[in-house]
Amino acid sequence: MSSDFISNLARTAGVVALVAVPLALSSCQVRPLYAESTGVTAKLSSVSFSPASTRVGQEVRNQLIFVAGRGAGEPAKPEYNVTLTATASTAGVLYLASSDTSQAGRTVVTASFVLKNASDGKVLKAGSRSAVALVDFPTQEFAKQRAIRDSEDRAAREVAQLVGADISAALSR
Template sequence: MSSDRLFKFARMAGVASLVAVAGLLSACQVRPLYAVSTGVTQKLSEVSFSDVNTRVGLQVRNQLIFIAGRGAGETKTPKYSVDLSVSSGTGGVLYLPSSSTSAAGRTTVTASFTLKEISTGKVIKSGSRAVTSLVDFPTQEFAKQRAIRDSEDRAAREVAEMVAADIGAALSR
């Protein structure tokens, strides 16, 4: 008889915990960042990005424009501006003593940004993001340069995605 009571108690506790979890989840306000109802998509399309001087910086800027405008390009009447600064560097990590060269390396792209409201000049968000991309160094010099360039492009795309997510989150508040 005591095992029957224990079974009923366990079943009631299970039902009570399910009801409690359902209540907690119903209070959750999780929603997609780029949902139409949040207005983030509209605000992102009103962002302009500063000019940059390097090839990698241009890759980051172009990707940000593509993400913010949903492929439509940069806006003509921006309400927000992003001051963008991009740096990159590549270094070897796997040293081969026999040839005094590296067989593999990594490329790091760092993007620093400041999001401002143009009408007031108020800084909404500033931050810095960095992405590291791994690269193999072939023995041929042209192939090595091309591998480094591809690594920079991969890292630039990734850092642009991270910066765009930061900007979107800041504009959603």
């Protein structure tokens, strides 16, 4: 092949790419999840959350209420209801054979949710999210229990953010 042919082919490919790329990108619709124009903020502020049965569930619920209401609390007349259940488990990961104890562990908080219309009960979204928080176990028992509680709170805040993003995405459709 001659170098002129290769040069013309490269030039033609460059022109085609110059035209094709902007056309392809113009079809993309990227917008912020909480954009005012989508109405997600107003919809989120009209979501109520079911009462929690555990301390960790209450922590997840409180964080979700704060995220959804932007700090304003729960709505008086909700348009959407979320049934929420949350569980936590902590397990040791670094065992000392000499004392049969663990020096560190991991806490997993799992939240399952169902988002429904308040008017007709139609399910809009259902899902489950998990978050992990690492924890060091001190030798003193009270300090160990407090460290586990703190790790549950950290994981609960993280899982609430994930569930909140799922709910926001469902309401933006």
